[in-house]
Amino acid sequence: MYKYDELKVYDGDDIEITKDIIVTQPTLNQIKYFGEKKYFSAVHTLTSVGADLKWQLWDLKIDYTEISDYDLFIKLISQLLSSKKKLYDELLSNPEKYKKEIAEFSSEELEELKDNPLELVLKDIDFADFLPCYSKQSKQIILYDEEKDITIDKMIYAEIVDAVRKIHGFKRNDEYPANEKTKMILIEDARDEAMIAKNKPYKSMLRPLISALSVYTGQCGDDRIMNMNINKFFDNIKRVGKIQDAQYLMQGAYTGFASLKGIDKSRLDWAGVIE
Numbered sequence: 001m002y003k004y005d006e007l008k009v010y011d012g013d014d015i016e017i018t019k020d021i022i023v024t025q026p027t028l029n030q031i032k033y034f035g036e037k038k039y040f041s042a043v044h045t046l047t048s049v050g051a052d053l054k055w056q057l058w059d060l061k062i063d064y065t066e067i068s069d070y071d072l073f074i075k076l077i078s079q080l081l082s083s084k085k086k087l088y089d090e091l092l093s094n095p096e097k098y099k100k101e102i103a104e105f106s107s108e109e110l111e112e113l114k115d116n117p118l119e120l121v122l123k124d125i126d127f128a129d130f131l132p133c134y135s136k137q138s139k140q141i142i143l144y145d146e147e148k149d150i151t152i153d154k155m156i157y158a159e160i161v162d163a164v165r166k167i168h169g170f171k172r173n174d175e176y177p178a179n180e181k182t183k184m185i186l187i188e189d190a191r192d193e194a195m196i197a198k199n200k201p202y203k204s205m206l207r208p209l210i211s212a213l214s215v216y217t218g219q220c221g222d223d224r225i226m227n228m229n230i231n232k233f234f235d236n237i238k239r240v241g242k243i244q245d246a247q248y249l250m251q252g253a254y255t256g257f258a259s260l261k262g263i264d265k266s267r268l269d270w271a272g273v274i275e
Contacts, residue, residue: 004163004166009025009166009167009231010231010232010235011229011232012025012027012229012231012232013025014123015163015166015167017156017159017160017163018150018156020148020149020150021122021123021125021150021152021156021160022122022123022124023121023122023123023160023163023164023167024120024121024122024123025167025229025230025231026039026120026229026230027226027227027228027229027230028206028210028225028226028227028228028230028233029223029226029227030120031120031206031230032226034119034120036204036205036206037202038115038117039120040205041117042081042117042118042121043121043164043168043170044170045077045080045081045117046077046081046118046121046160046161046164047161047164047165047168047170047172048072048077048173049069049072049172049173050064050065050066050067050069050072051064051065051173051174051175051176052173053072053076054186054187054190054191055187055188055190055191055194057072057076058187060076064187065176065177065183069157069158069161070154070157070158073157073161074132074141074143078127078130078143079127081117081118081127082117082126082127082128083113083114083115083116083117083126083127083128084113084114084128085113085114085116085126085128086128087113088110088113088114091110091113116128121164122160125150127143129145129147129148130143130144130145130150130152131143131144131146132144135151135153138153138154140153140154142154166231167230167231168230168231168234169231169234169235169238209233209237210225210226210233212237212240213225213233213236213237213240216240235274238274239274242267242270242272242274243270245267245270246267246268246269246270247270249263249267249268250268
């Protein structure tokens with residue numbers, strides 16, 4: 001996995017995977033203007049593994065417990081995260097020929113075809129520019145952008161995903177069913193949850209966290225939080241929770257309402273490492 005300078009990541013620096021592939025960090029303001037839902041949908045999709053896409057893969061006749069992370073990326077995720085600019089150009093190249101197809105889109109939806117879902121994640125990278133190719137050198141399927149001469153292979157993919165997870169505090173979904181019956185239950189449960197969520201209006205994940213941090217730090221009405229990069233913001237939210245946990249434990253011990261016996265001592269270190 002890619003080795004990080006954690007202080008640089010915290011301060012919002014880019015993470016260079018190769019000279020051509022740079023993982024970037026947006027600020028909360030950038031996410032706001034790009035679209036929170038669109039942004040988090042992209043980063044969650046990019047870091048997804050089979051366990052995150054159980055029912056979708058099952059409907060494609062793919063067993064989510066058998067497909068590797070990299071194969072999933074090559075076969076599905078890279079396509080999901082491509083802009084549709086080629087489709088846009090094709091439709092607009094001959095509006096009379098594609099009149100029926102164009103009519104199915106609103107003007108806003110038509111323009112959105114050009115949007116790159118990973119605009120705030122990977123600098124100047126659009127998966128629409130890549131094609132899967134077989135590499136004789138590595139003996140694996142790779143993604144290759146011929147125009148820019150950029151290659152994404154298994155190792156580079158792993159480093160990209162590792163960097164995006166690091167920035168957002170994501171953990172790989174390591175869920176694995178004990179048997180076939182459990183697997184089918186998990187697939188149907190995931191499908192039901194997705195169908196329920198589909199009919200609910202989107203609720204901002206960031207808004208309550210921004211509000212909480214603003215009040216806790218006394219920065220209500222201040223725009224400094226909105227100018228934080230996403231890693232620093234999530235880290236600060238976790239730090240607030242760690243500080244409060246340590247304070248409550250110590251207060252309970254001092255007042256005699258709680259015992260510190262058996263308590264993990266790291267919970268008392270409010271300035272300690274956040275796992």
